[in-house]
Amino acid sequence: MARWILHVDMDAFFAAVEQLDQPALRGQPVVVGGLGPRGVVATASYEARAFGVHSAMPIAKARMLCPHATFVPPRFARYEQVAGQVREILASYSPLVEPLSLDEAFVDLTGTERLHGPAEETAHGLHQRIRAETGLACSVGLAGNKLLAKLASEAAKPGGIHVVHEQDVEGFLSPLPVGRLWGIGPHTAKVLAERGVHTVGDLRDVDASLLCSWFGPRGGAHLWRLARGLDDSPVVPAREAKSISQEVTYPEDLVQEEVIAGEVRQLAVALAARLVEERLLATTVRVKIRWADFTTRTRQVQLPEPTDHPVLIADEAVALLDRGGLHAESGIRLLGVGLAGLVPATFRPEHLFAPSALTDALHEVRSRHGPERLTLGFPGGDRRLS
DNA sequence: TCTGGGGTCCTAGGACCC
DNA sequence: TCTGGGGTCCTAGGACCC
Numbered sequence: 001m002a003r004w005i006l007h008v009d010m011d012a013f014f015a016a017v018e019q020l021d022q023p024a025l026r027g028q029p030v031v032v033g034g035l036g037p038r039g040v041v042a043t044a045s046y047e048a049r050a051f052g053v054h055s056a057m058p059i060a061k062a063r064m065l066c067p068h069a070t071f072v073p074p075r076f077a078r079y080e081q082v083a084g085q086v087r088e089i090l091a092s093y094s095p096l097v098e099p100l101s102l103d104e105a106f107v108d109l110t111g112t113e114r115l116h117g118p119a120e121e122t123a124h125g126l127h128q129r130i131r132a133e134t135g136l137a138c139s140v141g142l143a144g145n146k147l148l149a150k151l152a153s154e155a156a157k158p159g160g161i162h163v164v165h166e167q168d169v170e171g172f173l174s175p176l177p178v179g180r181l182w183g184i185g186p187h188t189a190k191v192l193a194e195r196g197v198h199t200v201g202d203l204r205d206v207d208a209s210l211l212c213s214w215f216g217p218r219g220g221a222h223l224w225r226l227a228r229g230l231d232d233s234p235v236v237p238a239r240e241a242k243s244i245s246q247e248v249t250y251p252e253d254l255v256q257e258e259v260i261a262g263e264v265r266q267l268a269v270a271l272a273a274r275l276v277e278e279r280l281l282a283t284t285v286r287v288k289i290r291w292a293d294f295t296t297r298t299r300q301v302q303l304p305e306p307t308d309h310p311v312l313i314a315d316e317a318v319a320l321l322d323r324g325g326l327h328a329e330s331g332i333r334l335l336g337v338g339l340a341g342l343v344p345a346t347f348r349p350e351h352l353f354a355p356s357a358l359t360d361a362l363h364e365v366r367s368r369h370g371p372e373r374l375t376l377g378f379p380g381g382d383r384r385l386s
Numbered sequence: 387t388c389t390g391g392g393g394t395c396c397t398a399g400g401a402c403c404c
Numbered sequence: 405t406c407t408g409g410g411g412t413c414c415t416a417g418g419a420c421c422c
Contacts, residue, residue: 034391040389059387061388062387063387064387101422182420185419188420216397245392245393294389297416301415336391
């Protein structure tokens with residue numbers, strides 16, 4: 001069966017929410033972003049974009065380009081609230097909704113025709129309902145897969161609907177610059193440009209074997225499919241986070257070792273609190289450090305067993321800093337701590353027994369009575385330790 | 387105008403085991 | 405004596421996304 005995938009993208013989301021909540025800002029240039037000396041633009045309203053302001057631009061430059069804009073720090077809790085409203089609307093059309101970020105989502109409309117009518121009508125209805133129920137504009141793309149649906153919503157901006165039918169795929173893709181394709185960033189775009197490939201049409205004309213010689217067998221095959229608008233990746237509703245992290249760029253570079261260790265501890269403790277909140281344990285601790293000259297290093301270590309213990313995590317993070325000579329020679333602008341290898345915190349042996357004592361006891365019983373002898377009861381059922 | 391913060395995925399090399 | 409090949413785990417870095 002032919003698929004219908006819809007992509008919704010809220011227009012200038014953070015800025016639009018600010019304009020919604022503060023009517024005086026409507027029709028005015030608004031820039032949402034970090035207001036410190038090292039802040040960057042998260043979202044600029046269309047009025048601000050007219051002055052050349054765009055996402056990821058240093059706030060300092062945005063102030064030069066558009067000094068009369070209103071600059072506001074982000075209010076993520078509020079954006080989250082509105083995003084939830086939008087997700088609820090989307091969920092009323094299909095059980096398969098995949099949020100990509102706060103302001104974007106895929107909806108699989110395949111097979112929803114009997115309930116909601118043709119996909120194209122659904123797209124219009126959904127577009128209207130978001131406007132009516134949230135007061136915010138969005139752009140909607142509709143096509144046969146995620147790759148094309150996302151490109152279609154971009155073509156629909158601002159505030160429109162764009163449908164890409166199967167017979168129009170080649171004509172739709174050909175003139176687009178390769179960098180617009182999902183997965184082709186600045187680096188790949190540059191490598192392609194050096195080889196005379198600028199548009200998706202150019203890319204389609206490159207031999208598969210040549211692409212593979214440039215980007216390896218996997219990368220080459222991937223680009224070959226992208227150029228043809230081929231993508232069979234499914235719309236995946238909720239996915240578990242694989243890692244969590246927290247990092248800070250300091251207004252001024254840090255140089256004192258004690259201060260740096262203290263900051264890393266603080267980040268580690270905050271992350272441990274998130275673990276507890278989300279009922280997770282972590283097995284990998286990472287630190288990230290960025291010097292004044294922007295060189296960046298990471299170090300990571302595996303823990304002997306999963307934990308959410310703040311002191312343990314903080315100790316490991318600080319130890320990682322010392323290992324591999326991550327010191328403050330030239331001043332440090334960013335510190336980060338990350339946790340990975342996340343597992344549900346349904347069972348935490350370290351709180352019942354000292355870990356080594358537990359392990360020893362298990363060995364003891366097994367060696368005497370055989371491996372089948374010992375099982376432990378879990379809150380979620382009866383799983384055998386191995 | 388010096389370049390955020392939250393993530394995901396891929397690659398490459400080394401250790402280690404069989 | 406100077407030689408293997410595959411599989412898996414771990415670490416570090418980097419590209420990419422919003």
